[in-house]
Each structure stands twice: as structure tokens, then as C-alpha cells.
Amino acid sequence: MQVFARGACRFGATAAGTLGAVALAGTTAFWFAGAAEAQTFRFTSFDVQGNQRIDDATVISTLGVTPGQPIGAGPLNDGFQRLQASGLFESVEIVPSGERLVVVVREFPTISRIAIEGNARIKDDQLLELVRSTPRRVYDPAQAEADAAAIAAAYGQAGRLAATVSPKIIRRSDNRVDLVFEVAEGRVTEVERVGIVGNRAFSDRRLRRVLETTQAGIFRAVIGSDTLVPERLEFDRQLLRDFYLSRGYVDVEVLSVTPELAPTRDAFFLTFRIREGQQFRFGQVGAATNLGGVDAAEFGAEVPVQRGDVYSPQAVERTIERLERLATRKGLNFVRVVPRVTRNEAARTLDVAFVIERGPRVFVERIDIEGNATTLDRVIRRQFRIAEGDPFDPREIRAAAERIRALGYFADASVEARDGSAADQVIVDVDVEEQPTGSLGFGLSFSVDAGASLALTFAETNFLGRGQSLNLAVNVGSTAGNSQLTFVEPAFLGRDLALSTSLYYSETDPDDENFALEQLGFRPGLEFPVGEYARLGVFYNIDRATLISDDPGSDVNGDGVISPGEGLANVSAILAREANEERITSSVGYRYVYNTIGDGLDPTRGYRLTLEQEVAGLGGDEKFVKSAVTAQGEQLVLNEEVTLRGTLSFGALVQLEDTVSTRSNRYFGTGNLIRGFRSGGIGPRDTFAPSDPLGGNRFVQARAEALFPIGILPEEYGISGAAFVDAASVWGLDDTDGGAVSGDGVGIVDDGFFLNSSVGVSILWDTAIGPLRFDFTEAIRKRDFDREQNFDLTIQTRF
Template sequence: MMDHDGVRAGLDTKKLVAAGLTGLRLSLMATTGVLVFSSVTSVAAQTYRFQTFEVQGNTRIETSSVLATLGVTPGQAIEAGQLNDGFQRLQASGLFETVEIVPQGSKLLVIVNEYPTINRISIEGNDRLNDDDLLTVVGSQVRRVYSPRQAEQDAAALSEAYASSGRLSATVQPKIIRRSDNRVDLVFEVAEGRVTEVERLSFVGNRAFSDRRLRRVLETKQAGIFRALVSADTFVADRVALDAQLLRDFYLSRGYADIQVLSATPELSPSRDAYYLTFRVQEGQQFRFGTVTAVSTLPEIDTDKYQSEVRVSPGDIFNPQTIERQIQRLELLATQQGLTFVRVVPQVRRNDADLTLDVDFVIEKGERQFVERIDIEGNATTLDRVIRREFDTVEGDPFNPREIRAAAERIRALGYFSQADVTAREGSGPDQVIVDVDVEEQPTGSLGFGANYSVQNGVGVSVNFSETNFLGRGQTLNVGVDTSSDSGSTRVSFIEPYFLNRDLALSFSAYYSENTDDAFTFDTKSVGFRTGLDFPAGEYSRLGVFYGISQDELDARPGTALSPILLADQGKSITSFVGYTYNFNTIGQGLDPTRGVRLRFGQQFAGVGGDEEFVKTTFLASAQRTVRNDEITLNATLEGGVISTLNDDASRQSNRFFNGPSIIRGFESGGIGPRDLNFSNDSLGGNYFVAARFEAQFPLGFIPDEYGITAATFLDVGSVWGLDDTSLSGPIPVDDDFYLNSAVGVGFLWDTAIGPLRFNFTRAINKRDYDQEQTFDLTIQTRF
């Protein structure tokens, strides 16, 4: 501290009296936070009157600002208490490291030591979280005044960031390093500590579903021997409330109308490195739908028409989502009939004796309100129209709260936003409503580098770029390159999901591929282009139409002899085609999320120019459901295809069907079907194929579900057969008859942090001598 006349902080009061000094000095040391008064009682009551002022030590802060904060007026009488109040205001301003006030007769000397400016900010000791992520929560800024209070708040924010990642024992200490010119380096020293994991995840009160099944519902996972591969096993307090809601939704969707999640209790272990999380539930009974009716007192409502639109049958398991879907259906019918402000209100009656719930859908007049406007905020990249098109409501339409909620769900389902809140508030009048949309964007593009492996094709690499919100327009762009030792392909695709501002998806795609597999005596190359339109045909269905053109080339390798059937295919051929596809899918989105069906039918008509003329028809029917309290997933699929050539032409190898894992497992690609045994056992493909696949997936009892490891057993049966002309074959005739191949197997599915893996072990049951069996297959798709 500088040497000035007056009373010094820290001097003994007896020395002050002995010196006969009548002045008063107040000193604050901000680094210690201790204010020291040095005076006697008689001095404390003294009144001062200052005519002049002098401020020392200020370089950035104006003298007028210092005096204004002090609040002393020239010539005005001021008591020591008031002078102390001004002193307190100066030190509370956060601008000065030390403040000293020295009365010198009619002159007041104010000595300040300004806080330094921040030269740089760094974080040391962090390993699990990088600097870029941590610095986003730091409020201190380079070239701004250093504030100890802000530095402490920053340290608390950094500690909270570590707590959110599961490291509750992490500590952060702010420190400064003095530099020249009153500058400092602000350093946050981090001791990360260990991850605080969820060591045990248990449930109390559950009878209908096991702990294992309920754990699969939650976002939080239980730690175990593979904890390094599971990021969700760290404890995050904010995730507990979400888990409780997920648990409640799970029970409600399965008919447990009285479900209550009574508590979710996390207990920290004494070592502070693990949590024991317990959910206490009260399940109640499972209810089913009883009588379901549509009623109304409005004369313009024909209840019979509305009753016919109800898609709930007595005995169905009660599900709130089913009720919501029926309300949407009935309100849509009212809109189609030109009725406005009609609301459907469900009234539920309990029948505890037979555990059913009767539902009356009451159709009534709602409040007359209109949408004044839709305000969108937070979208820096995404265009407003991309968000607006998810609303079926526009400005001036009747306000329908249910439709607004449905639009909010569609906006969240886009995947463009980490957060999307849609709220309604009163507009310019009581009959006007303003809809506010507040979104927070998230990255929608990805650059993936992959590695894949299969027993037949060996090791391959892939590079893929994907952007699902291209230029903020909601468009999808994909570019990919895949290579292996015997094949390679390049593809690019583009989708405009709202062509002409309608629910009409316009798509373009192009590809190039080649195959030089030594298993064949020939090489193939293909290049093609395809464009199409896709639009909804129903609640769960879509219809698509397309046009495509491709050039396919087949060349015999030097020194090899092709099968006479393939000789006709040698060289280049152009195929120009149009077609359509119909898809119907309720798996995971129908009235019962535990079961569903998927249907696909398509036809391709070649002959719109080009060299080939044929009709290719394919179909698929699949059904899925869960049993044993959703522990086991059953799936059955029937698939087939037919190529019908025109004008007595023979089908070409590039257009015929070949076996692959998508047809039946247990055999190599092209390992079943017609084959010319006279010429290197070449696979010829067939004009027909049919396959039936049955699979059951189930958890492994000795491995926790949170590690993403499940098992599967499967049975595949199928056949590839039929050629147009086999008369050109050699001494051994080509067998193109129908033969039902079959194989059984077990599989292990592992959803790892580096990508999904599947191990299949198969054994052929029915096979011909020349069919090529594949007893093991490993598929890996890694993205990093």
C-alpha cells in the first residue's frame, strides 16, 4: 500500500490517537474481502466538507465515473457514515481490486487499483471434455475486465458441465497469472475425477413386467463389465424425470390406466463414484376398451357417420394414443363436412368389475377462435417455410389446439432441432390466437468413414456424406462411396420432400458399380439414373412413381469360357423403365406399437426406349409382434418376385434375381438357383424368386440389455428358379427347376459405440450338391 498522510488500514487505533490525526481512511482489499476501519468513536461522528477531489490509479475508468459512484458533492457537508456508503458502492461496482479513501482537509483523495484485463483464458487438466465445449459455458471474456465473482461463477458452470456428463466429483479452481500492463491470464484448473455411474437400476412394485424389460424403456442404463461402450450408464440428474415419464408412458400404452411412478430415488454411494437408482411404481390393473361410441347433441352432426369412422374394437388394449388418433379422425371428418369449431371430447367410464373402459366421443361446439399469426424464432439456417409447412393451419383458420400439438410433433420429428416448443397465446383480441414456435437448431449433416467386412467380399471401406436439411430447405442429399476387394460402388441421391409446397417427395439418384469377384468368370459394370415422386395414399401408406435408365455391361475374362446362356448377355445393354411402388407400414406406429404389418408391392415396366422389354413385379408382406411382456420380438416375412419378358425375348443377367442375405441366409450371394455346371459353375440368376423368413429376437439372460447385445434364431426357406432358354447348355443340362432351399441359424446382434455388428451362424437343411453354403457371416458397419 502506498504511503500517504492519514490513517492506514491495519494500524492500531491507539497509534491513531497518539498521532493526533483527525482524518479518516477506509481501505478495502478485494482479494481478501475484509474491510478494515481505523478510527476512534469521536472521529466516526465527524462531518466533512470537501472542495476538491483527486483520483489516483484509474487508467480505464473516468474520474467523473469514480466520483459519481462515490456520491460526494463539492462543498456539501457529509458524515463519515455517508462517506463509508460511497466507499461501499465503489467496491461493489466490481471495477476495482482495491479502494482507498483518504480525507485531506478540504481535499478528498481516492486511490483505486483497477482490476486487470484478461489476456487469455485457458483450461488445464481436462481430458474427457474438450476446451471448445467447456469454453461455451464460460462468461469471462478476453480483453474484458477480470472479475473474481464471474470467475467463480464460471468455475461453478464448468463443474456443472462435468456433473451433467456423470462426473460429480470433478472440481474446478480459477487462478490468474499476472502479466505486464495490468493484464492476467485466467486459468481454470480441472480435476475431473471418476465417472459417477449407475451401478444398480432397480424397480419396486412391478409385477407385470420384469426389471430387465423396464430397464429397456429408460434412457439411463445400468453399468457393467462393458461400461466403456455404454455412454448412458453415467448418472445425469436431469434424465431421471424423463425416465419416470418414459416409464409411465410405457405402462399407459399397454393398458395400465392407473399407473403411478411413486418415486425415483437416486442414492449416492459412500465413495461418490456410483449411484443406486430405484423407481417405485404402482401398476394397477390392465384395462381394455369396452363400448366405444360417438355421440352429439348438435343437429348438423350425423352420429352414424362418425361412429363408422371409429377404429377401436371392444377388447382392444386401452391406449391413450388410440384415443388421440380417433379424436383426430373425427375432427378431420367434421372439417371435411365444412363444420368449423367442432371439438371431440372423450368421456371415459370405468368398469372395475370387468376391467374395461367405455369411451364416448362427444362431438360439440368449441370456442370460436382464429389463428392470427404464426411466429417462428430461433431458426438461423432453416427457412421459415420448412417449419410452416408442418402446420395444416394457416393464418385466419379456426384455431384447433389438437392440430397445433400435432404440428409440434411433426416439427420435432424432422430431426433438425434439438428443441422445438410450440405454444399459443392470446392475440389482438379474445377470439384471436398467436402461435409461437421457438426452435433450437442442431447439426443435420454428417461425414462418415466406415469399415465393413463379410466372409465373401472381405474387407471394405466406405465414405458417406449426408445432409438432411440441405441449405436449410429441408432437402436430403447423400453421397457415398463403397469399395471392397472385388467390388465398388458410387451413389448420389437428392430428395425434395415438399415439391410444389405439397406433401410430394421428388427424388433423384444416380449410381455406378462394378464387380470383379473371382467366383465368376465375368466382370460386370452398371451405371444408372432414377427419378420419382412419392406421396401419401392413406394414414399409413404411400404411393410412388418413378422413371429410370441404366447401362449394364458384362465381359468375359481373358482365357475363360462363358456359359452359352451368358454369351447372349455379353456386351452393353440399356434398360429404360417406368414403375410404381406401394408401401403400407404400421410397425411401431399403429394402434398397438407392439405389433404391426408392412406391405410392399411394386412393378417396373422396361421398354420405354432402350434394349430391354420386360415387366418386373416384386412384393413383400411382413408381420411383427412382441410376446412375453415384450421380451421376445417375432417377425415373419414373405417376399417374392417375377420377371415377365415381352416379345419372346430372354431376360438378361443384370435384370434377373440372385440370392443374397435379403432373400435367404445360409447361402452365398448367387449361391442358389440356376447354375451352368459346364462352365465354371457360374450362377445365372432366375426369373422368379420366393422366400419366407422367420426370426425371433430375444435378450440373453446373462448379459444386461443396456449393452445392446441380443440373440436371434431364424429359419429361412426360399428358391430362385426359371430361365427363358436352357437349350444352349452343354452336356450337363442347366437345372432351372423350382427347388426349396432352407437354412436355420442363430445370430448375435451387438449395437456397439462404433456401429452395429451381427454374427450369423447358419446350417443348410435343404441344398443341392452345387449350392454354395455359407456357415458364418459377420457384418460390421462402423461410423466415426
């Protein structure tokens, strides 16, 4: 490519290959270096050819040749390299010819359009967002290669590590090109196996449930968490570490995470290496201080952990929050609580002294919020428990950051403190990245008892950027249907006070019963915290209930009007008296919940206590007091492989002013009360019309259940088992005057206490389309007219 003839030299290169250009440059430089001793050049004229957008002066200036000045072969070669590296030309060629220098260039073409071909799994618009090359601008081969690498990386994130992307150009007229990225997607590279090495206290199966990454199962075509995402691995490391720390393993280390690609490049084998260390428990725990006027014993009484409890950083953090809140209530500003930990290796305990000491006098100058285009500032600002001018509390800033992320409004949120305008001032910067908060859902569900139903839901959790939620749910089934519209303001009056309003409609019409129940109601309420784990809600409810009979009745007394219940045949007199009559219930009530399941200091156990009470009689037709209490407990045993759950409930409906309870307000033996029986399958009945459950004014329930893995099945299938024992009773009526309305016979109403019981096993299958549950139940104790249901299949899915 270099020719010397008749005292002239000619050399050039294109941008097609970097290695070729380097080799050419090296050869050219070597030749001119040898020729420089024998010859120099002096150019008095220049002829620039092939340039369209770049003027001649720019080309000559970049080349660095001065008219009339002598120049050697080496500097001329340097000028050639500068032109080649300028990024302006696809190819460059210089031809010295006596005192005239000819420069032939070929400019990079202009991109006419950009297209992506061969992609099916990722849409064009998603991939085009990654491309930095731009139509109507000069084509840059280096940028095109970078764009191809970005597209390939996107496929790698989706688990298709074998995907290849090739940038191609299609030349058009007027020095224009179409830039086309040809994609070969390849197969998904899945995590075929997740192995854990070094664990002794917990099994591989239990630890795999902690990880975000899962093994490929039978639904590998639709489950995304079984693909290898490098960024997810670091998160998995932290999840494993947090799991062990919360269970007292303070020395745990996740030594490495090693992904090994199968030779076929279609699967990964992922191995976590951990060092557990020993489990530690709390030793001596108390509070101490050297501040005058502060009673350490008073603070020590607020410490929730006890000697012998499993050590947990979460328990330490919550204790610090408690003590600092107590200090604030007592007017102690600029006080911080520092845990001093003393380690006892022999006893494997950690003594913790919570020291109350004076902190630095630093104030919050201001809180700056950026990135929120839709969400109002006040929605973010109310997540802080401090305001401008308050003492600065680093722990509260971290807690506020967690609360902001927990809102679910933002794809990313960072909260950082920086120096303010003075030494004792701090500015808190909040930077958020918003994400969509609305959803439209379509669901299907099926159970043997209720049949199939179709669900349509709309939810907006950040309505108009105000942090409010709006939910609409419509369910239509073969035997029941309901609709509900709910609006919630989570910070009513700027406080931690949730205001909710709900409008609902429901209709149940079992195929084998003579009555359908229709209800329309409105329910506003307020809910607020009353403790670390407790919340209290108060509400007002008004609804209209109508018990509709399949038989419209007949005018028995001949007055030209069919009164409620008049002329109904072959039904219980108790229900006939209520039939086709609208009844209004106006009531107030409260609901108290104390819950430590999943949120307490001990992650392996917790309990939930619920107390509900409703009083009707503020207008309307009903006058009663309805009360219920439920206690639930949960415990993980056998190295957390098995979950034990227990529930005990009791409820009572007491009528006021000699009124009689109605079917819409009584308790029924639903599937949530006892398994092995149909909905309404237990409780008082009129023997004349046993198909129509009457319901009762009292109920009691006891349930025990154990959930466990099924060892013979691969865990990636998502199948587990359960065994349960249920017992329940529904009893007690105000009106027991049963019998046939038509006079064909007289029924006997049995409303006495009878404890029904059942045992059973379940198969739980966590599928890609939703959870499936198969219940196989056998009734142990029942009455002749109780209606059994030995098998139940429940499917719930949402798209």
C-alpha cells in the same frame, strides 16, 4: 487493521474474501459506534490515491462525505462499505488525518487474456463460450467464480462430477492480468446400475430398454449415455410413463428417481420407483353428437379401435384426428371431438364416447416464424395443415409442432398460440433454433460372403435451407462396389409429394465366378401417402447392364470381330450368349407399402405389406413384367422380452414378346433371401459350369426368427441372441440350352423348383462402433451343387 493515533482513524479491506470483509466491516462499525459519542469528523480536503480510471469526484461522491460538514463514525463507515461494494476497487483504505481525509484505492486490473489449462476432454473453444469475463475489460472476481462454476457444470453434464475449476490471475504490467481457469477433470462418474422398484408386469431388463440413460458396460469409455445427466432423468421419467400408458396402465406413476453417488464418487446407482396400477382395455367405443344434420353412426364407423383392445392414449388421439378430418371433409367447421371416458373398475375397462360438438369460432390471424436464419419460411410453414384465415385447431397446432421437431433441422422448436388483434383471432408463434444438418461419414463393413468394404457418405438433409435432401454414397469392396447420388424434394408442387432422382453405378465381381456384372442407371420417382399407414411410389428406371467375362474370347469365325460370347471357354452357354453385350432396360413401376410396425395403434405388434411391380419395354432391349409381394409381421411376447418376426415373399419375372430374361434382371439367392447359403448359392445352375449362378424367373421365401436376451450375460454388454428358420427357392428359366461353348462337354441346366431350407442361431452385439452379427447356420435341405455358408460375420460401423 484499525488504528487510532493522534486523533486519526485508519481502516480498510480488500476484495479477496467476503467473510473477511464482513467481519472487518462489523468490527469497524462497532468501533465507530462506540467512538461516535466522543468524536465527530469535519473534512475540508480530500486526497484520493491509487486511482487510474476512476476520477476523484466519483470516489468522494460514492463515499458520501461533504466538505466542511460534520460526519460521525457510523456514516463514515457506511461510505467505506459503499466504496468496497461498488465493484470498482480491489481494495479500499480510508485514513482520517485531522481535517484531511486520505482515500487509498486499488482498482481492479484489466484482463489481458483468458486461458484454460488442464482440459483434455472438452476443447478450449467449447469452454470459452461459457465464460462471461471478457478481455480488455475490468477483472471481476465474482464473475470469474461464476465462470468457473459454469465450466464445472459443463463437465458435470459430461459425467465428470468430480471436476474442479479454479480461477487464477497472473499479474502483468500496467495493472493488467491474465485470467487462467485451472481445470482438474477427474474421472467420469458413470451410472453403474439402473434399478427399478415397483414393476410387476415388465422386467427391469425390458424397462431399461425404454430409458435414455443406460448402465455402464464394457464400452464405457466411448458411450456417453451411461453418464448421469440430471436433465435426462426427467426425460426418462416421461419415457417410462409413456411406455406404460401406451400399454393400458392409465394410473401409472413414476414416484421418484433417486441417484445415489458411490463413496468413491466415480459411479452412480440410479433407482426409479414406480406404481404400475392395473391394465385397462377399451370397453364400449362409439361416436355421439347433438349437432343437427350430423350422423353419429357415420363417424362411429371411422373409429379404428375395438372393444377389448388395450387402452392407449395414442389410439384415442388418432381417433380424434380421424373424426376431425372427416368433419372437415364434410364441411363442418369449428367442430371438435371430445372423448368422454367412463371407467369400469370391476371389469377394468374404459368406455369412450367420442362426442362431436361445436367449438369456439376462432380463426388463425397469422403465423409468425422466428429463428430460422438458413431454413426458408415455407419449409416450416408447410408443416401446418392450416393457413391464415382458417379456423383455429389447437390439436393441429400441436401436431404441426411435432412435425417441425421431427424434421431434424432444429435443436429446439416451440409453437405457441396467443391472442390476436380481435377476440376471435389467434396468432401462432413459431420459434426455432437451427442446428447443422450436413454430415460426412466414413464406414467399414465386413461379411464372410462379400468381404470387406469401405463406405464414404455425404448427406445434407436441408439443402440450401429448402428442406431438400442430397445424399452421396460410395462403397468400394473386394468383390463389389457401388455409388449412388440421390436428391429428394419432399414437397413437390407444395404438396405431400416426394420427388426423387437417383443416379447409380454398381459392379459385382465374385472371386470364384467367371463373370462380373456392371450396371449404370438413372431412376426418378414420386412418392405420396394413400392412407394413414400406406404410401405409394411410382418410378421410371433406365439402366445399362453389361455381363463382363474374365475371358475376352477369340475370333472363332474369322471375321475379324469378336462377337458377344464368341470363343468363351468353360462357361455356361446361357451366360456366354449375354457376355460382353450392353443391354438397356427402360421400365416404369410402382411400390406400395402398408406398414404398422412401430407406428400402429398397438406398440407390441405390427405388420408390413409391400407390393412392387415393374414393366419394361418402353424402348430398350428388355421386355418383361416383374412383380413381387412381401408380407412381414412382428410380435412382442413374454412381457415384451422376446420379439417374433415372420416374412413371406414371392416374386415372378414374366418375359414379353418371346424375349428371354437376362442375368441382370433375374432373381438370385442372396443372403437376404436365405441364410446358410452363399450369395447366388441356390437356384438354377449349369452342371458344366456350377460356379456361375444363373438366377431364376421365380422366387419364394419364408423366414421365421425369434430375438431374445441372453440371461447369463449382463444386459449392459449389449449382447442378445436370435434363432431362425429360413426356406427359399429360386427357379424357372426361359432358356435352358446349356453346355460348354468350347465343345468340351455338355451341361445340364436344372431350373426346377427346389425348396432349400436352413436353421441357425445368431449372436447380436450392439457395440460402440456399430452392430455386429454372428450367424451360425446349418442347411437342412440342399442340392449337391448348392453352395453353403455355415458362418457369417457382419460388421457395420460409421464414424
